[in-house]
Amino acid sequence: MYLTDQEKAILDGAQGKAPQLAMEILAKIGEINEADRLIPISSVHLVLHAYKSAFDAGVDTAEKIAEMGGQFIVPTTIDPYGMDAEDWKGARTPDHYAAQQIRLENAVMKMGVVPVWTCTPYYGFNLPRFGDNVAWSESSAVAYANTVIGARTNRQTAIVDICCGILGKTPETGLHLQQNRYGEVLVRLKADRELKSWEYPALGYLLGKKLGSRIGVVEGMKGDPRHEDLKSLCAAAAASGSVTLLHIVGVTPEARNLQEAFGGNKPLEESEVTLKDLQDTRDAMCTTKDDKVDFVALGCPHYTINEIKQVHNLLKGRKINPGTSFWIYANSYAIKLAEKMGLRRDLEEAGVVIRAETCMIISPVASWGFKTLMTDSGKCSYYGPAECGTDIIFASVEECVEAAVLGRLPK
Amino acid sequence: MKKISGRGLIEGNVKAEAIVSSQPFGFFGGVDPATGIVIDKRHELYGQSIKGKVFVYPEGRGSTVGAAIILELTRTGCAPAAIVNAKIETITAAGGLMAKKFYNKDIPMVDRLTENPVTAIKTGDIVGVNGSTGEVRVF
Numbered sequence: 001m002y003l004t005d006q007e008k009a010i011l012d013g014a015q016g017k018a019p020q021l022a023m024e025i026l027a028k029i030g031e032i033n034e035a036d037r038l039i040p041i042s043s044v045h046l047v048l049h050a051y052k053s054a055f056d057a058g059v060d061t062a063e064k065i066a067e068m069g070g071q072f073i074v075p076t077t078i079d080p081y082g083m084d085a086e087d088w089k090g091a092r093t094p095d096h097y098a099a100q101q102i103r104l105e106n107a108v109m110k111m112g113v114v115p116v117w118t119c120t121p122y123y124g125f126n127l128p129r130f131g132d133n134v135a136w137s138e139s140s141a142v143a144y145a146n147t148v149i150g151a152r153t154n155r156q157t158a159i160v161d162i163c164c165g166i167l168g169k170t171p172e173t174g175l176h177l178q179q180n181r182y183g184e185v186l187v188r189l190k191a192d193r194e195l196k197s198w199e200y201p202a203l204g205y206l207l208g209k210k211l212g213s214r215i216g217v218v219e220g221m222k223g224d225p226r227h228e229d230l231k232s233l234c235a236a237a238a239a240s241g242s243v244t245l246l247h248i249v250g251v252t253p254e255a256r257n258l259q260e261a262f263g264g265n266k267p268l269e270e271s272e273v274t275l276k277d278l279q280d281t282r283d284a285m286c287t288t289k290d291d292k293v294d295f296v297a298l299g300c301p302h303y304t305i306n307e308i309k310q311v312h313n314l315l316k317g318r319k320i321n322p323g324t325s326f327w328i329y330a331n332s333y334a335i336k337l338a339e340k341m342g343l344r345r346d347l348e349e350a351g352v353v354i355r356a357e358t359c360m361i362i363s364p365v366a367s368w369g370f371k372t373l374m375t376d377s378g379k380c381s382y383y384g385p386a387e388c389g390t391d392i393i394f395a396s397v398e399e400c401v402e403a404a405v406l407g408r409l410p411k
Numbered sequence: 412m413k414k415i416s417g418r419g420l421i422e423g424n425v426k427a428e429a430i431v432s433s434q435p436f437g438f439f440g441g442v443d444p445a446t447g448i449v450i451d452k453r454h455e456l457y458g459q460s461i462k463g464k465v466f467v468y469p470e471g472r473g474s475t476v477g478a479a480i481i482l483e484l485t486r487t488g489c490a491p492a493a494i495v496n497a498k499i500e501t502i503t504a505a506g507g508l509m510a511k512k513f514y515n516k517d518i519p520m521v522d523r524l525t526e527n528p529v530t531a532i533k534t535g536d537i538v539g540v541n542g543s544t545g546e547v548r549v550f
């Protein structure tokens with residue numbers, strides 16, 4: 001890989017230890033991916049964010065890089081906090097866990113992170129423009145940035161992302177290059193109507209399984225999906241597969257038509273998805289036939305203010321069943337708005353718990369002993385069994401709310 | 412002994428027993444870093460250990476925090492001895508690179524073999540992996 005004189009000087013230590021280490025790592029990553037050079041990026045989004053996924057090695061490494069003088073030179077945001085940021089004691093976070101989370105927080109804060117603690121940085125804090133090169137790690141946000149915004153990022157990974165923030169650069173490979181952004185697989189959606197909200201994450205989950213890391217082009221989507229529908233679709237696809245970019249014809253910016261999505265190339269493979277396939281996918285995402293629900297968890301990716309308001313509307317003043325915990329995960333921005341709008345007060349009076357700036361997957365919930373987690377999230381359905389130790393019921397938000405009121409699935 | 416050539420990605424030279432899967436693998440939610448045992452119930456290797464083995468699978472998938480899990484597996488001594496992929500993902504390669512930089516541990520990694528590694532290597536085979544030359548030897 002070509003390095004400029006300035007980059008070579010950094011590699012020789014001219015700017016200190018942390019930039020030198022960052023350059024060594026990016027040069028090697030660039031070489032593995034056969035990059036010609038490094039390119040400037042306008043932002044970074046980090047995934048070394050929670051003790052639950054960083055572990056002791058991640059905490060130690062973040063501290064080492066901070067002690068070496070690592071400083072972010074481009075806006076650098078970060079994934080959710082590893083425990084309820086407002087009330088980690090009330091969320092039964094073990095003391096050792098909390099202490100390690102605070103060490104990790106201190107290390108990234110020392111390097112100058114913007115502490116958004118969210119998996120949806122694109123809703124307000126870190127919004128790239130069409131065509132911008134960025135270096136993001138959170139898999140759902142990577143899929144959203146490439147698919148919905150038309151910004152350009154590969155799936156960066158823990159610590160490599162820190163290196164990108166320190167240098168403000170990333171290797172020019174993969175989706176940073178136009179020729180690598182065209183569709184490879186054509187998926188014809190056979191639906192005679194607009195998808196329902198739960199069908200978007202189910203479609204994402206199915207696409208992840210079908211596509212792996214290939215770029216899919218979805219033709220036949222009716223109507224005008226909400227931002228939130230695309231958020232849940234991208235998150236599920238990035239969890240069940242390694243989807244980084246989807247083209248949805250007529251919906252996403254690099255797919256105004258089929259020709260544009262494929263860049264004139266022929267599809268390597270074609271397949272169909274029917275509404276029945278989405279129902280079958282939904283059935284396969286559920287790991288239990290039991291109808292008792294002791295935990296409803298929404299907000300993976302983080303719930304927006306629109307989604308919080310929708311839950312408020314669906315509850316219609318009813319109370320959550322005493323045998324069911326109903327938690328909504330959201331970032332500080334949505335929570336602040338929910339407070340201003342009076343939604344938080346009403347929801348809490350109904351028995352809903354707002355968990356701040358964290359989520360069910362990357363905070364410890366094992367001590368609650370939940371048996372069955374019900375969610376409207378395809379991503380949470382994927383990671384829930386391993387990371388929460390529960391069975392999963394995947395359903396629409398409407399069904400989640402009804403189940404939380406009844407304490408079991410509606411008949 | 413059979414020799415297969417590939418692309419050396421992360422340096423190191425090891426010889427160990429192979430564990431082979433035809434399914435893509437993600438480290439977060441895939442393996443318990445305290446033991447090296449596969450915890451993803453949907454994966455065909457569920458319940459088996461990758462600790463100290465030459466781990467052979469087609470490609471990475473899932474969460475981008477994977478490099479941190481490989482780093483923790485290194486810290487706990489439960490990392491695979493080597494990784495052989497058909498096509499490596501940056502997340503996996505970064506884990507190997509960090510293991511060397513921060514814990515001075517070699518986890519050689521090789522991809523783009525002249526044969527499909529998932530069929531050329533069987534679970535239980537003794538396999539040598541040279542991450543510098545890219546050569547894989549099946550004994």
